[in-house]
Amino acid sequence: MPFNSIEFAIFLPIIFVLYWFVAQQKLWLQNSLLLIASYFFYGWWDYRFLGLLFLSSSVDFSVGLLLGKTKEQTQRRVLLLVSIFVNLGLLAVFKYYNFFAESFVTAFTLLGRDFKIEHLDIVLPVGISFYTFQTLSYTIDVYKRKITPTHDPISFFAFVSFFPQLVAGPIERASHLLPQFSKKRIFEYHKGVDGLRQILWGLFKKVVIADNCALLADQVFDNYTEMSGSLLVLGAVFFAFQIYGDFSGYSDIAIGTARLFGFDLMQNFNSPYFSRDVAEFWRRWHISLTSWFKDYVYLPLGGNRVVKVQQIFNVFIVFLISGLWHGSNWNFIFWGFINALFFIPLLLLQKNRNHLNKIAENRFLPSFKEALQISCTFGLIVLGWIFFRSPSVNVALGYIQGILSPTLWDFPYLLFNILGKVKPLLLLIFWVVEWIGRDQNFALQQIDRVKSRKLRWGIYLLLIGTISLYKGEPQDFIYFQF
Structure with missing residues (x-):
C-alpha cells in the first residue's frame, strides 16, 4: 500500500x-x-x-x-x-x-x-x-x-x-x-500538526519533484546512446533530484505518520546535497543505514582503531556491502566501490571529520569556498548515481563516455519538451526551501516561525494545490525494490 x-x-x-x-x-x-x-x-x-x-x-x-x-x-x-x-x-x-x-x-x-x-x-x-x-x-x-x-x-x-x-x-x-x-x-496536538506538515512536505517531494524528474531521467537513461552529452549530464542530475525527492520524501511521510501515532523516528536525511565533502554526505544521506553499518560492521572490524591499511580495507568492506544491500547486481557493488574511492583520500588526509559544523552557519548564503565544496561534492555524488541508475556497469561506462563526447556543449533542447517551463521553476523553489530549512528536521518545519495563521494556511493550500496540479506520472518508490 x-x-x-x-x-x-x-x-x-x-x-x-x-x-x-x-x-x-x-x-x-x-x-x-x-x-x-x-x-x-x-x-x-x-x-x-x-x-x-x-x-x-x-x-x-x-x-x-x-x-x-x-x-x-x-x-x-x-x-x-x-x-x-x-x-x-x-x-x-x-x-x-x-x-x-x-x-x-x-x-x-x-x-x-x-x-x-x-x-x-x-x-x-x-x-x-x-x-x-x-x-x-x-x-x-x-x-x-x-x-x-x-x-x-x-x-x-x-x-x-x-x-x-x-x-x-x-x-x-x-x-x-x-x-x-x-x-x-x-x-499531543503539536506533534500531530508537525507530523501532518512533514507528510505534506514528503508528498510534495515525491509527487511533484521526484515523479516529474523521473520523466527526464528515465527517458535519458533508457535512450542514452541517442542523447547529447549535455542532456546526459542533465539526466544524471535529474536522477539525483529524483532519488532524493523519492527516498527522503518517503522518510518524511514515514516520520510524519509515526508522529500522528505518538512515535518519534530518527531523522533519515539531513540536507545531503549541501554537503562539503563525501564523508559529510554519508553522514547526511540515509542516516539510519549509514549508522547501522558503522555500528554493526565498521566498528566491529576495528573502525579507526587499527592501522591505516586496515582502515582502508574496512571502508571498502562497508561500502561494498552497502552497495550489495541496495541490489543484487554488479552496478550496485561498483557504485559502493567508487564511493569508497571518493572517501579514502579524506580518510588518508584525516579530513573525513572536517565538516561537523552546520553548513553556512549564521549566514544565509554559503561562502565561495563552501559553494565550491558543495558543487564538487554534488558532482562526485551524481557520478556515482550514474552507476546506481544504470542496469549494468557497461551501460554506466557507456553513459559516462557519452557525457565526455563533443556534444557535451550542445544545448539540451529536449529538456523543455519534457518538462515545460514551469516545473524547472518548481525545482528551483524546492531547492531554495530546502536550503532555508537546512538546519531543521525537515524543510517545512520552519513554518512555525510564520506568526500569521492565514499565511501558514496559504502555504499549506499552495502546496496541496501544487501537488494536485503538477503531479507527474505516478512512480513506485525507488527503495521498494531493496
Missing part, C-alpha cells in the same frame, strides 16, 4: 481514529491495533510476504528471550548465529540467490567450463532488507547486553512491522523505538 495511493489516504485516517478514540485507554490495545494494521498494510502487496515477516519476528523474539536467560558465552554466540543465519539466510535466498548463481555460472564459463545452476522463480518481498536489519539490530544489542530482551510479543512484533517505516525505513534501533511501544501514548 504505497503512501501516494488512494488506498493509503483511506487507510491512515481509519487507523488514526480507531487508535485514538477506541484503543487509547489500553496500551496493549493500541499496540495490537498497530500490529494488525501493519500486517494488513504489508499484506496489501502480497499476503505471502507476511509469512517471512512473522518468521523473522518469531525467531528474533525467541532468541532474545533465550539470550536473556543464558549466561554461558558459547551458547550466547550460538543463539546469535541462529538469528543471523535465519535473517540473512532469508535475505540471501529471496534477494541474492539468482545473482550469485548467475555470477558463479559466468565465472565457470570464462574458465571454459560448462556449468548450470537452476534459477529460483521467486518474488522479492517488499522491504525485506529494511526489516531484516531492524530486527537483527535487536538480537545483536541483546547479545551485547546493550538492551534487555522484551517479554511482550505484541510490542516486539509491532516494533518489527511498524507500518510507517516497515517498507523503506528509517531502519530503527530497538533501543530507540521498542521502548516507545511500552509507554502509554497520549495525543
Whole structure:
C-alpha cells in the first residue's frame, strides 16, 4: 500500500481514529491495533510476504528471550548465529540467490567450463532488507547486553512491522523505538500538526519533484546512446533530484505518520546535497543505514582503531556491502566501490571529520569556498548515481563516455519538451526551501516561525494545490525494490 495511493489516504485516517478514540485507554490495545494494521498494510502487496515477516519476528523474539536467560558465552554466540543465519539466510535466498548463481555460472564459463545452476522463480518481498536489519539490530544489542530482551510479543512484533517505516525505513534501533511501544501514548496536538506538515512536505517531494524528474531521467537513461552529452549530464542530475525527492520524501511521510501515532523516528536525511565533502554526505544521506553499518560492521572490524591499511580495507568492506544491500547486481557493488574511492583520500588526509559544523552557519548564503565544496561534492555524488541508475556497469561506462563526447556543449533542447517551463521553476523553489530549512528536521518545519495563521494556511493550500496540479506520472518508490 504505497503512501501516494488512494488506498493509503483511506487507510491512515481509519487507523488514526480507531487508535485514538477506541484503543487509547489500553496500551496493549493500541499496540495490537498497530500490529494488525501493519500486517494488513504489508499484506496489501502480497499476503505471502507476511509469512517471512512473522518468521523473522518469531525467531528474533525467541532468541532474545533465550539470550536473556543464558549466561554461558558459547551458547550466547550460538543463539546469535541462529538469528543471523535465519535473517540473512532469508535475505540471501529471496534477494541474492539468482545473482550469485548467475555470477558463479559466468565465472565457470570464462574458465571454459560448462556449468548450470537452476534459477529460483521467486518474488522479492517488499522491504525485506529494511526489516531484516531492524530486527537483527535487536538480537545483536541483546547479545551485547546493550538492551534487555522484551517479554511482550505484541510490542516486539509491532516494533518489527511498524507500518510507517516497515517498507523503506528509517531502519530503527530497538533501543530507540521498542521502548516507545511500552509507554502509554497520549495525543499531543503539536506533534500531530508537525507530523501532518512533514507528510505534506514528503508528498510534495515525491509527487511533484521526484515523479516529474523521473520523466527526464528515465527517458535519458533508457535512450542514452541517442542523447547529447549535455542532456546526459542533465539526466544524471535529474536522477539525483529524483532519488532524493523519492527516498527522503518517503522518510518524511514515514516520520510524519509515526508522529500522528505518538512515535518519534530518527531523522533519515539531513540536507545531503549541501554537503562539503563525501564523508559529510554519508553522514547526511540515509542516516539510519549509514549508522547501522558503522555500528554493526565498521566498528566491529576495528573502525579507526587499527592501522591505516586496515582502515582502508574496512571502508571498502562497508561500502561494498552497502552497495550489495541496495541490489543484487554488479552496478550496485561498483557504485559502493567508487564511493569508497571518493572517501579514502579524506580518510588518508584525516579530513573525513572536517565538516561537523552546520553548513553556512549564521549566514544565509554559503561562502565561495563552501559553494565550491558543495558543487564538487554534488558532482562526485551524481557520478556515482550514474552507476546506481544504470542496469549494468557497461551501460554506466557507456553513459559516462557519452557525457565526455563533443556534444557535451550542445544545448539540451529536449529538456523543455519534457518538462515545460514551469516545473524547472518548481525545482528551483524546492531547492531554495530546502536550503532555508537546512538546519531543521525537515524543510517545512520552519513554518512555525510564520506568526500569521492565514499565511501558514496559504502555504499549506499552495502546496496541496501544487501537488494536485503538477503531479507527474505516478512512480513506485525507488527503495521498494531493496
